[in-house]
Amino acid sequence: MKHCIVIGGGIIGMCTAYHLSKAGHQVTVLDQSDGQTGASFVNAGYLTPSHIVPFAAPGMVTMGLKYMLSSSSPFYVKPRLSLDLIHWAWNFYKSANMAHVKKAMPIIEKLNTASSALYHELHKNQKFNFHLEKKGLLMAYQTQKAGDHEKEVVLAAQAMGLKVTSLNPEEVLKLQPETNMDILGAYHYHCDSHSTPHEFMSAMKSYLLEQGVSIHQHSQVLNIKISGSVITAVETEVEKFRPDELIIASGVWTKALLKKIGIGLSLEAGKGYRINVHEPTGISVPAILMEAKVAVTPMKDFTRFAGTMELSGINTIIRKERVEAIARAAKRYYPSVEISTNSKREAISGMRPLSPDGLPYIGRANQYSNLVVATGHGMMGWSLGPITGKLCQQIIDGVNPDFDLAPLSPHRRF
Numbered sequence: 278m279k280h281c282i283v284i285g286g287g288i289i290g291m292c293t294a295y296h297l298s299k300a301g302h303q304v305t306v307l308d309q310s311d312g313q314t315g316a317s318f319v320n321a322g323y324l325t326p327s328h329i330v331p332f333a334a335p336g337m338v339t340m341g342l343k344y345m346l347s348s349s350s351p352f353y354v355k356p357r358l359s360l361d362l363i364h365w366a367w368n369f370y371k372s373a374n375m376a377h378v379k380k381a382m383p384i385i386e387k388l389n390t391a392s393s394a395l396y397h398e399l400h401k402n403q404k405f406n407f408h409l410e411k412k413g414l415l416m417a418y419q420t421q422k423a424g425d426h427e428k429e430v431v432l433a434a435q436a437m438g439l440k441v442t443s444l445n446p447e448e449v450l451k452l453q454p455e456t457n458m459d460i461l462g463a464y465h466y467h468c469d470s471h472s473t474p475h476e477f478m479s480a481m482k483s484y485l486l487e488q489g490v491s492i493h494q495h496s497q498v499l500n501i502k503i504s505g506s507v508i509t510a511v512e513t514e515v516e517k518f519r520p521d522e523l524i525i526a527s528g529v530w531t532k533a534l535l536k537k538i539g540i541g542l543s544l545e546a547g548k549g550y551r552i553n554v555h556e557p558t559g560i561s562v563p564a565i566l567m568e569a570k571v572a573v574t575p576m577k578d579f580t581r582f583a584g585t586m587e588l589s590g591i592n593t594i595i596r597k598e599r600v601e602a603i604a605r606a607a608k609r610y611y612p613s614v615e616i617s618t619n620s621k622r623e624a625i626s627g628m629r630p631l632s633p634d635g636l637p638y639i640g641r642a643n644q645y646s647n648l649v650v651a652t653g654h655g656m657m658g659w660s661l662g663p664i665t666g667k668l669c670q671q672i673i674d675g676v677n678p679d680f681d682l683a684p685l686s687p688h689r690r691f
């Protein structure tokens with residue numbers, strides 16, 4: 278049994294704690310927040326075997342440049358002089374090609390499918406009560422251009438064995454009879470499931486506490502002590518922990534922590550927003566509103582509209598024009614849905630940890646014998662939480678991991 282310290286109580290840190298504890302280790306989770314904020318509470322709750330295309334794909338560079346100066350567009354890069362951003366953008370540019378997409382697609386699909394299965398396995402655990410539904414995901418489009426674009430992804434997904442059907446507006450209405458969508462059509466990916474993030478996180482916390490995991494909130498790790506190639510201690514303002522193994526799963530903050538111990542990681546924050554609507558919407562099937570790039574999820578007791586990708590550094594500042602853009606998109610696709618001023622006022626943001634090539638970083642850091650890095654999951658961190666946790670446990674236990682970890686190495690070249 279090892280004493281494993283996990284820095285970060287988001288979905289990645291908590292799932293890692295789950296698998297380490299299940300394997301018999303003593304686990305301590307340290308989180309600087311109140312354990313109720315951050316990307317893992319803001320996301321759309323999708324478990325997405327359907328999302329086979331990495332964020333770094335052809336077309337994204339042009340789209341980024343096109344949208345760069347529009348503060349209400351779905352994708353926004355705040356122009357700023359940052360060497361880290363320039364370095365990340367260069368790596369992103371090098372990855373946004375078909376050769377990389379072809380290599381990454383099967384990796385992403387397999388990781389997502391395995392992770393989704395782990396969520397469903399957890400759901401069967403009587404002690405672990407949370408909302409999980411498998412109704413698939415609609416990729417809904419209003420223009421033929423968007424439909425044709427998605428058709429290419431559909432063909433690739435079908436070639437991988439995923440079930441996808443093409444629906445006209447009447448068929449969508451049949452599937453979801455309580456609200457009408459103003460669309461040209463939709464592709465229905467049957468493989469996806471959805472959940473309610475804050476409910477899962479709270480169930481996970483209770484479960485881990487019951488299993489003897491120690492969870493310290495409002496505990497920001499300020500220093501990491503080393504001796505040669507060994508991490509010897511982790512310090513917060515008031516406590517000092519001596520780990521046998523340290524797992525850094527600190528989302529967008531991972532880069533700064535690693536920098537303290539001489540490790541460089543190409544990582545940027547991709548800010549997104551969510552609006553919760555507590556009034557009935559009639560929406561019962563999750564959908565991505567393709568042209569607007571807004572994700573819609575019928576969660577437990579409310580509907581969530583989530584979107585935008587804003588590269589503006591580490592901050593959770595709410596830009597009202599972005600929230601308005603999400604609300605306007607909702608109205609365009611669901612004419613009967615009303616988003617109140619109150620719902621918009623209560624919108625919050627979260628930051629996706631973005632690697633430049635759209636693949637997560639999961640693996641041991643070469644420089645230290647007892648350090649594992651788990652971050653960079655970008656738009657798929659919610660979906661990939663459980664499989665990441667399992668892989669971290671396998672790395673620490675020295676057993677053959679379920680997946681080839683070379684493409685996920687924190688030291689990979691772009």
Ligand SMILES: Cc1cc2nc3c(=O)[nH]c(=O)nc-3n(C[C@H](O)[C@H](O)[C@H](O)COP(=O)(O)OP(=O)(O)OC[C@H]3O[C@@H](n4cnc5c(N)ncnc54)[C@H](O)[C@@H]3O)c2cc1C
Nearest residue numbers: 285287288289309317320321323498528549657658659660
């Ligand atoms: C709008 C939006 C929609 C999304 N939708 C989806 C979706 O539908 N499906 C999907 O799969 N993914 C989705 N994502 C992405 C997903 O939410 C993220 O990839 C995921 O939550 C990242 O989890 P994490 O644990 O790495 O990071 P976080 O959730 O950010 O957790 C990191 C934690 O580390 C803690 N921390 C940081 N530094 C320190 C320190 N020094 N000491 C102590 N603690 C520290 C922080 O307090 C934080 O709690 C979405 C994201 C957004 C923003």
